[in-house]
Amino acid sequence: MQSDLTTHFPMRNARVHEACGAAALGFAVVFASLRQGHVLLIRESWRADVVNPMGAAPFFDPARLLVAFVKDQTEGLAVMEEALRDGAVGTVIAELNKPLDLTAGRRLQLAAKTGNTTGLCLISEDMGSNAAETRWKCDPVFDPNGSDSTLMRWSLIKNKSGTLCSWYVRWNPYKSDPAHRVVVVSTPVN
Template sequence: MSVSHPLLSRRSAKAGPTLPLLATAPELHLAQARVHEACGLARRTLALWLAAQTQGPVMWIAPSWTQEQLHCDGVTAWIDPARLIFIHPRRPDDVLWTMEEILRSGAVALAVADLPGLPGLTQVRRMHLAAETGAAEGQYAPLGLLLTPGAGGAAGVETRWHLSPAHTKGPETWRLERLRARTAPQQGWEVHRSKTTQALQIKSA
């Protein structure tokens, strides 16, 4: 009689809690207690879409020297600006350290780090572990979202998403791409905002 070791079992691991990226597309979900990446010109818009699926405050970390800051009038299209708590570290190393500590606390459902460059694999792994600790000991199973410049490419992230404006097809239209995911293929979608309901509508592209 053979005994299957739990580490070698062929059965799939139990899926943890997830957060939908869009209310109208629950199949597009991100695992909580993990760290994900968003890149592209509209990456901050994607972060606000995700924030709209959460409750409570959202921690938004960005270097103090960056020239690109959220504008409250633009934020109101997606969430109440009062939900945002901005943190502006003065040293590069403190941006990721702050993200790690917020995830470890489990005090918020979503923490966003607006990064000037790509983090290292060890740093991403530390954030994953911090998020797992936060889920076990804090109020929320926190989701960490790294906003990276260009085409992104942070090593070790759970998923990578790219969002870019496609306003030639409509005043509020975007091209969404899933570039990397552990359990799903690469895929692209067109997202537009309904003029009548103001809801985001999505279709495969």
Template sequence: MKTLPDPLASPPLGLRPMRVHEAGGRGRRSFALFQAARHPGPLVWISPSHLPEQPLPAGLPMGVAERLHLLRPMGETDLLWCVEEALRSPAVALVIAEPQQPLSLTAGRRLQLAAEAGRTTGLLLIPEGGGSAASETRWHCEPAPGREDSTLHHWQINKNKRGTNGDWMLHWDGTTAAFHLVSEAGERQQPAKPAR
């Protein structure tokens, strides 16, 4: 039986275990790779066979390629079946999937039950407007590169069944699980000026 991290002790960008989460936006695959780097154990990435994009081992964060299993089902029905079966497996740490159509409440609930049964975490990379009411959290992820820094990301949690929403800017170079949160303007921790 795998040991689960304490969800209350997880960092602000962590995913609650035994639940299915969603990420949308142009940076959703970066968010998925970030989560893959932070989840120890076997990883399953499920995307439709017709999608030309797929994770390439040489470009993945350190330690992810060795643990990653790619599944390329032919249609949406097969994709959802693969997701459900992977979530039910207690050996899998994280299931990432790219459904192409919005999930019904029934399909979303089935995936949540599968995640609970397998004690596994799921992350669905959804197209715009493709979320399910059954998801635990929904993230909107965008790259935010500047002239001097291409590693900035803007990740927002827009739906959270068990907490508050949030908004983070972070530096993540995509090579390891390490990241740096960027302080909001005016909230940097600077020493106080001496009194005169």
């Protein structure tokens, strides 16, 4: 089924969405680059890998990025709810490693609605919550045509208000208008 990416992406404001797959972080920075305001990234402090601001610089100004290091997921969800409800930051991205139950997911949705902020949970596969507005599966794809490519396959695998579809997408840093930097290469037939 054919569908236009622009009707689904950037995702609906004032909701919490989910992304999974190997390129979920790439999806998150592309999404953050299309939004105004600060980006709050919530991650657990034991993680050894770091988000490299030099790597995020082509997508958005790293001065907009704030990182909150939390002890465990409960604390992380509390911080996420607080930040969503407050609305002082534009985007809240949280890395989750345990599935959300319906109550927690719903609380995040309500907080996002109150604060008019968009949340994005980075999850591993098969960990999605029923309360999420949309869920995206994002995988990097080898691009035979060009080097320095950011070709990814984005599959919309859950959508509360619309159809499911998937796209091959590349991010083009040279376009002046941020809205046009996401280039749809092709739409695979599901």
